[in-house]
Amino acid sequence: MLTLWDHRFAQRTQRMESSAIRELLKFTENPDVISFAGGMPAPEVFPIEKFKEACLTVLDQNGPASLQYGSTDGYAPLREMIARYSARYGINVTIDNILITSGSQQALDLLGKILINPGDGVLVESPTYVGALQAWRAYGAEFVPVPTDEDGMMTSKLESCLRAGPKFIYALPNFQNPTGSTLAYDRRLKLIELAENYGVPIVEDDPYGQLRFEGENLPAIEVLDSQTRAQEECYSGNVIYLSTFSKTLAPGIRLAWVIAPPPVITKLIQAKQGTDLHTSTFNQMVAYEVAKDGFLYEHAKLIRKVYKERRDVMLDTLSEYMPEGVSWTHPKGGLFLWVTLPECLNSQDLFKDAVAEKVAFVPGDSFYAEGGGFNTMRLNFSNACPERINEGIFRLANVLKKHLVANS
Amino acid sequence: MLTLWDHRFAQRTQRMESSAIRELLKFTENPDVISFAGGMPAPEVFPIEKFKEACLTVLDQNGPASLQYGSTDGYAPLREMIARYSARYGINVTIDNILITSGSQQALDLLGKILINPGDGVLVESPTYVGALQAWRAYGAEFVPVPTDEDGMMTSKLESCLRAGPKFIYALPNFQNPTGSTLAYDRRLKLIELAENYGVPIVEDDPYGQLRFEGENLPAIEVLDSQTRAQEECYSGNVIYLSTFSKTLAPGIRLAWVIAPPPVITKLIQAKQGTDLHTSTFNQMVAYEVAKDGFLYEHAKLIRKVYKERRDVMLDTLSEYMPEGVSWTHPKGGLFLWVTLPECLNSQDLFKDAVAEKVAFVPGDSFYAEGGGFNTMRLNFSNACPERINEGIFRLANVLKKHLVANS
Secondary structure (H helix, E strand, O other), X not given: OOOOOHHXXXXXXXXXXXXXXXXXXXXXXXXXXXXXXXXXXXXXXXXXXXHHHHXXXXXXXXXXXXXXXXXXXXXXXXXXXXXXXXXXXXXXXXXXXXXXXXXXXXXXXXXXXXXXXXXXXXXXEXXXXXXXXXXXXXXXXXXXXXXXXXXXXXXXXXXXXXXXXXXXXXXXXXXXXXXXXXXXXXXXXXXXXXXXXXXXXXXXXXOOOOOEOOOOOOOOHHHHHHHOOOHHHHHHOOEEEEEEOOOOOOHHHOOEEEEOOHHHHHHHHHHHHHHHOXXXXXXHHHHHHHHOOOHHHHHHHHHHHHHHHHHHHXXXXXXXXXXXXXXXXXXXXXXXXXXXXXXXXXXXXXXXHHHHOOEEOEEHHHHOOOOOXXXXXXXXXXXXXXXXXXXXXXXXXXXXXXXXXXXX | OOOOOHHHOOHHHHHOOOOHHHHHHHHHOOOOOEEOOOOOOOHHHXXXXXXXXXXXXXXXXXXXXXXXXXXXXXXXXXXXXXXXXXXXXXXXXXXXXXXXXXOHHHHHHXXXXXXXXXXXXXXXXXXXXXXXXXXXXXOOOEEEEEEEEOOEEOHHXXXXXXXXXXXXXXXXXXXXXXXXXXOOHHHHHHHHHHXXXXXXXXXXXXXXXXXXXXXXXXXXXXXXXXXXXXXXXXXXXXXEEEEEOOOOOOHHHOOEEEXXXXXXXXXXXXXXXXXXXXXXXXXXXXXXXXXXXXHHHHHHHHHHHHHHHHHHHHHHHHHHHOOOOOEEOOOOEOOEEEEEOOOOOOHHHHHHHHHHOOEEOEEHHHHOOOOOOXXXXXXXXXXXXXXXXXXXXXXXXXXXXXHHHHHO
């Protein structure tokens, strides 16, 4: 129904649509549906007792300050802790390089706000995180997709894309959302070299870096980039690095951070002032209290153990139940794997029948900035317990087989 | 220092600047400074024990859900509670009319995102809330100021402004930020009538409505507008109403809400998905737990009592210490009053000396979309205790007297 309001909405809203993933979350509310949609952590690993203690400590020791307005850049002790935490991974920064955001989604939005003029190109992996596409479409971005394979962004195809003059490169180097693939070491170096040559900055989104189940951690693009620079060039570092507490602590507190050169942080703070003033003081203090004594390192071990088991169950059951012609990635960490169906199948069509059979996933097409990917799907393995993963993949394979028969 | 980054920032960032108020908050960190800047609630009235109970209850009864991702529109029981709460003030809506936001500042940002094309006019009171100007400048708004007096927006001047074709009217009807003035009843009716005639919607920002110390509550513009409509016209209601828990509960949890016709809510949800996915699940559940049994009604009585006392002290000490030629408003509620100095004085100049004398305020010019107001200042009376208000106004009057002498 057209209403009086429709003609009032801004032009940019014509490019706004509900994210398929967010819409799908409502299917996960029915506990009968085994959902591989969404990107939700395992609720079993949330450190609830730690949160209880932390809430009481914060309210006892810092009650008035925790409930009061705070500064836009974020709670200083939390930013100091993030600086120490980052140093363990080779990222050497001070609190002046760190801004606290209300989840990484806000970091993506703020980066769009400060960097994207309507019509600006943004170089993205194909496929890529749909939330980034959604955030930047609102600012009029035009996406320049770079193909990916099992080793992540195909840097051999990068140079021709860079000639299009994109405003920045968006890279998800570790256990990428949606494919689960990891950017190979030599490709990281190539990406940095080309970005530097073309004067194009890199936005490195790393929500899953601490969730590697096997193999060696690879250095962050941020780390490799800074190794190419002299100390005094810290103002011209070419990488904006994003990470979050959503996957190692809890997403419900909406806490993430940006690491960037000070001129970028200054501009992000200005943008954030007008966007939400600041991120919840209380949540920042509680997260600091939970995490300050190294809890995240220990807790990440538990998460890795749980997620590895779930990934293994999903890989095993995919092998066991899926018909020939279906393939999938073997992520070494993170929350997702990526399934490619025979070309004759359409995952949107499949989705409706899957939900009827009480199993859900995300059809892959929404992750492609340029369209396509109709025979792909993203499966999340972090949220469901092993028994439900087994049952869910069994159901999904059956739906798929029916569609294959109908198409043959 | 110009850096490599400067040429990369989007055009809209050229209109972005740090809010004077936010910058001033850093002065308030020095406990020796008596700050009438900022808009901070009295920390003494934060219901810390209620929060402790609520955090434990939420984590005990709903731990995993409270720490998990949630839906973009907000926690349904909280939205239901807001619907019940609003009904007490004559606003009759369902949860489909309500979106939870990360503070009212986010509501302003999202409204800018969905309504403002670059160059669109936005009709604002002069002076008005600086955070709204900041939020909407980022979307390219051009402001159309309407003069105000002690009865709020001068609706006699409204029609000529409406002929400029603004996208919407921004009104702060109760104890306006910054002046503390309240829009008179007959002006509310006139505003609604003219807005309807010109087909221009009204954004009604009401953070302080529950904080009236004296006189009768006036009906919200939202209420008066809906009284002019038949039931079936609910989709075409002309008012978007904003309120918040920041002033009646605590700002540090960043929780506010929008009440609007469903087509607006739908568009706001799409915009919010790309902006921060959703507002903290944990904070929404905790606020619901604190407030669900009518706590806000009782608590608002306490806040009104404390703030009325502080306002009275500020009015009394202004009368006692201020030299001739200085005038101020007599707000019947809220957090602020507005001081007008002799034309020869500049409040920016005054500010530097005031901080040296350990008292702070907000120079008034930043509240004027069109510039000007250099002889005005905003004083907050909610945050400091009576003794400090007395001492602070004494210090401020002395600084002012010195400037008067220097100018004579």
